[in-house]
Amino acid sequence: VGNAPNALESRIFQRVRASGGRVTAPKRAVVAALAASDRHLTAEDLAERAADALPGIAPSTVYRVLANLEDAGVVEHVHNGREPAFYHLRDRGHAHLVCNRCGAIIDIPDDLFTGLRATIRRRYGFTIEPHHAALLGRCAACRETH
Amino acid sequence: VGNAPNALESRIFQRVRASGGRVTAPKRAVVAALAASDRHLTAEDLAERAADALPGIAPSTVYRVLANLEDAGVVEHVHNGREPAFYHLRDRGHAHLVCNRCGAIIDIPDDLFTGLRATIRRRYGFTIEPHHAALLGRCAACRETH
DNA sequence: ATTAATGCAAAGCTTTTGCATCTTC
DNA sequence: GAAGATGCAAAAGCTTTGCATTAAT
Numbered sequence: 001v002g003n004a005p006n007a008l009e010s011r012i013f014q015r016v017r018a019s020g021g022r023v024t025a026p027k028r029a030v031v032a033a034l035a036a037s038d039r040h041l042t043a044e045d046l047a048e049r050a051a052d053a054l055p056g057i058a059p060s061t062v063y064r065v066l067a068n069l070e071d072a073g074v075v076e077h078v079h080n081g082r083e084p085a086f087y088h089l090r091d092r093g094h095a096h097l098v099c100n101r102c103g104a105i106i107d108i109p110d111d112l113f114t115g116l117r118a119t120i121r122r123r124y125g126f127t128i129e130p131h132h133a134a135l136l137g138r139c140a141a142c143r144e145t146h
Numbered sequence: 147v148g149n150a151p152n153a154l155e156s157r158i159f160q161r162v163r164a165s166g167g168r169v170t171a172p173k174r175a176v177v178a179a180l181a182a183s184d185r186h187l188t189a190e191d192l193a194e195r196a197a198d199a200l201p202g203i204a205p206s207t208v209y210r211v212l213a214n215l216e217d218a219g220v221v222e223h224v225h226n227g228r229e230p231a232f233y234h235l236r237d238r239g240h241a242h243l244v245c246n247r248c249g250a251i252i253d254i255p256d257d258l259f260t261g262l263r264a265t266i267r268r269r270y271g272f273t274i275e276p277h278h279a280a281l282l283g284r285c286a287a288c289r290e291t292h
Numbered sequence: 293a294t295t296a297a298t299g300c301a302a303a304g305c306t307t308t309t310g311c312a313t314c315t316t317c
Numbered sequence: 318g319a320a321g322a323t324g325c326a327a328a329a330g331c332t333t334t335g336c337a338t339t340a341a342t
Contacts, residue, residue: 017317020320020321021321021322022315022316022317022320022321022322023316023317024315024316024321024322024323025315025323026322026323027322042306043306043307044306056323056324057323057324058323058324058325058326059306059307060307060308060309060323060324060325060326061322061323061324063306063307063308064308064322064323065322065323068321068322079225079227079279079282081225081278081279083305083306083331084305084306084307085306085307097266097270097272097274099272100275100278106270106272108266108270112262112265112266113262115261115262116258116259116261116262119258120243120254120258120281124243124252124254124285124286125285125286125289126243126245126252126283126284126285126286127283127284127289128243128281128282128283129246129282129283129284130281132227132246132282132283133225133227133279133280133281133282134279135266135274135276135279136225136274136275136278136279137272137273137274137275137278138272138273138275139270139271139272140270140271140272143271143273163342166296167296167297168295168296168297168340168341168342169341169342170296170297170298170340170341171298171340172297172298173297188331189331189332190331202298202299203298203299204298204299204300205331205332206298206299206300206301206332206333206334207297207298207299209331209332209333210297210298210333211297211298214296214297229306229330229331230330230331230332231331
């Protein structure tokens with residue numbers, strides 16, 4: 001839609017620069033697509049949306065932009081057991097539930113993991129990153145339908 | 147190794163038959179490979195090991211055998227955020243931690259999820275299946291090395 | 293006999309990589 | 318002008334599929 005300079009996006013590009021990256025048209029287009037959406041976009045989704053602003057954008061560029069934004073700490077990708085992974089801005093932290101049957105994605109707050117994280121840390125020395133992989137299972141609707 | 151009829155494998159093939167499947171040489175070879183190992187084998191690993199007993203086995207056959215064994219409820223596969231997925235017999239239930247850095251796999255008991263599962267069920271109506279996706283993060287060694 | 297399962301080869305799909313060129317800082 | 322980023326095209330990696338053949342029940 002608009003291309004007005006926006007506080008969220010400014011902060012993002014500050015971090016991109018801080019991590020040694022440059023601010024380019026493809027990055028602007030991908031960030032705009034991420035910011036405009038209610039998240040949960042695959043790389044292919046993002047390539048399509050970025051192409052609105054930047055018709056010639058290459059899929060490989062989208063992947064590289066996303067990797068770069070992850071390095072800068074502004075994007076996260078989530079594995080969902082189906083593939084492809086989806087991406088979102090790393091604003092407020094939250095984890096995801098993904099239904100094995102219908103693919104529905106439910107956001108859940110990080111604090112649900114507090115207990116489990118502490119237990120796993122204590123017993124195994126392992127630090128879980130609950131954002132990085134979705135919890136798979138069955139949503140309410142699909143459980144009823146069986 | 148040996149090819150003696152074994153209680154575990156007999157039970158497995160009962161279930162295969164019960165689910166409408168047939169007991170074939172490739173299934174025997176894959177099940178033997180799964181049973182012989184300490185788990186965490188990829189499809190490719192299994193293809194290699196099954197080939198010891200059955201030299202000509204095709205990769206696509208391994209995938210189809212595994213899908214069939216999952217339908218029969220005797221095998222599970224686990225997504226680990228790296229790909230490829232790994233497979234194991236569904237004996238005692240356990241979930242997995244996978245280190246993002248070194249790929250180490252740690253088995254953890256299901257009961258760690260009791261609280262989280264109940265909370266998610268209550269709040270979202272969603273039933274998590276903790277076996278199906280590994281929890282990703284950093285193992286102790288990789289956290290120290292940074 | 294039926295019907296599932298196999299082998300082979302080819303294709304599918306997501307993601308990565310090589311390399312020459314262009315842009316940003 | 319130096320280093321990063323891009324586009325294009327090709328490749329890689331894992332997995333699935335089509336189809337004729339074989340084998341299990």
